[in-house]
Amino acid sequence: MTLGLPGSDVLAARHARTRSALEAKGLEALIVTTPANIRYLANHIGTAGTLIITLTDIQLLVDFRYKEAVRARQDSPAACPGLRLYDVSDSYDEALVSATMASPARVIGIEAGHLTVARQEWLMRTWQSRSAGVTLRSTKRFIERFRAVKDAAEVRVLRDAAQRLTAVAGTAIESVRSGIAEREVAAVIETALRRAGYERPAFDTIVASGPNSALPHHRAGDRVLHASDLVVLDFGGVLDGYCSDLTRTVSVGNPSPEARRLHAADRDAQAAAIDAVKPGATTADVDGAARQVLIGHGLGEAFGHGTGHGLGLDVHEEPRVSKPRSDVPPERLEPGMVFTIEPGAYVAGFGGVRIEDDVLVTETGCEVLTSVPRDLRVCR
């Protein structure tokens, strides 16, 4: 598969930014263990791998399975500048200890949001037993912060990934009819995702019908669709590593007045949130815009999740567009951020509505990347 990986110049800029941040924090190196961050810095795609970036060096630790792929990539325009390859023959953490001991860096950051307690304990014990003199420092959102603001090449891929959902949504909505099972609709959607050129679904496709539509994280089951069901269709695909994500809620046959009311309220809430997206606004402003509209319709309690999440190499990444919480402080929007806007309203036992689009923060406001009509579609 010829992935559209960023070129060496793009990676060089990311390295420079990372190294400036290392210096600013008094760190001599960062151990990168989060797969999406490793891909972002070194174009390595895999479930395993560890990266060590110092002020002057960058080293990728991979095992047997990935060696050939890394070597081939280093002969391509997507080569990672300055990359040294470290061959992991025993465990990754043994290799990490050896590689750090061979490097002069001694004040080393870890990604505390990804590294497990067990790995940290083992590393510290082992360095200590070998008198390595290494000082570990926890870092948070070190690379994630950079990833939240997309560069031009990333925006191009994300725009393409979002646009291709139009055809998928058409096929999905056409397949909805009384008598079909949720699972069959999900299969139609996933086939349409492959046909649209995505490498894989970005997450487990959600087809939630009737009372299931009130369960925001229902997936797709054996339930057969019936007349006057609301059906939440939530799906997305991964293109060149980047995620897209769209939700539409449709009605099987004529919707009840309550269903129409929920849908109209949620649509207004989503429009208000999209209107609030611009540089300088905060994630809490955007969430608040959607939430106020739903509260105005008496649906404040019916909207229990956040308004959106960043999209990129991960399907849920920064920024989090939600109520300020103790672990998610509000964040100021910057041009280049890409995230979903997906308020929902859920009434237990009856059903729910969610409408979701992907947006890009521009210099002056917001570009909606997805393009699918938002009216309440009435299916057979």
Add this chain to the structure above:
Amino acid sequence: MTLGLPGSDVLAARHARTRSALEAKGLEALIVTTPANIRYLANHIGTAGTLIITLTDIQLLVDFRYKEAVRARQDSPAACPGLRLYDVSDSYDEALVSATMASPARVIGIEAGHLTVARQEWLMRTWQSRSAGVTLRSTKRFIERFRAVKDAAEVRVLRDAAQRLTAVAGTAIESVRSGIAEREVAAVIETALRRAGYERPAFDTIVASGPNSALPHHRAGDRVLHASDLVVLDFGGVLDGYCSDLTRTVSVGNPSPEARRLHAADRDAQAAAIDAVKPGATTADVDGAARQVLIGHGLGEAFGHGTGHGLGLDVHEEPRVSKPRSDVPPERLEPGMVFTIEPGAYVAGFGGVRIEDDVLVTETGCEVLTSVPRDLRVCR
């Protein structure tokens, strides 16, 4: 989707076992954060949730999205005995601090192989600032150890999950022909998985053709199959939460003598490993059996990964069937363990072969759960 969740009696037995182990380790509670472990103990299926099990109590912390599903399940035969529901309105870790402070347990285990350094640091800081008097202890493989030995209900599901791969393999092999792209074969396989009743693929389907077959973790790309390619087909599905996993390597048109030689050697290696599976043998014995055969064929260097991995709620779990490594000591096999046997032989630039089946350790030896012929199939 009506999942075949284990009944309350099965969960009660798992709780009793967990509590005995807590007592034996001098712990008053365990904070369970690993999703598959939470499902194993409480039948909760979700990407979020935290479980606290003490010697007398069990409490599930979930947010808005899951509340309805948990309540509905508690009125079913799959109810978790004694479960108290804790409603997470702010962050999971805030909720965890409140819930533990309301409990008398003070010596508390964490799952060090899952909890991140950032979460541990935040929890310790917050408990300390509130004078909670909590002592945290790292635990490893606490629940994973129990999960490695399957109970009767799990074996039934795993057997069914493995058997259904026969039809999928037939469809997959029929689709292989000169001129088709790897990605199209993967789409055929994933559609066949859905038709066979799986809830989703257990992992990204691998279709690796020609030189790509020498890359053990190639997925499925744009490469078009050609005459005399070896093609590695590696796929599996999830049934009622449990994973299956199968690999066959086929030839497009007549295989070269070198391809035949690789395939025959790998088949012999796999047979030797399956023969070595019995209670009392170790994972290193099974791995060594495959490895010796490949070394005998001069292919020791060509086999760079382990022989297999446990299958259950996770597609890679305990036991790990590999060479003894510093982080994976050999483990003694017990009746009820289920794992893959999948030696491979890879020649860079030429191609590779992998043959994989799923096996159950029985009282006297081994039952092969998958049933697909292992000869080198010659496709169009």
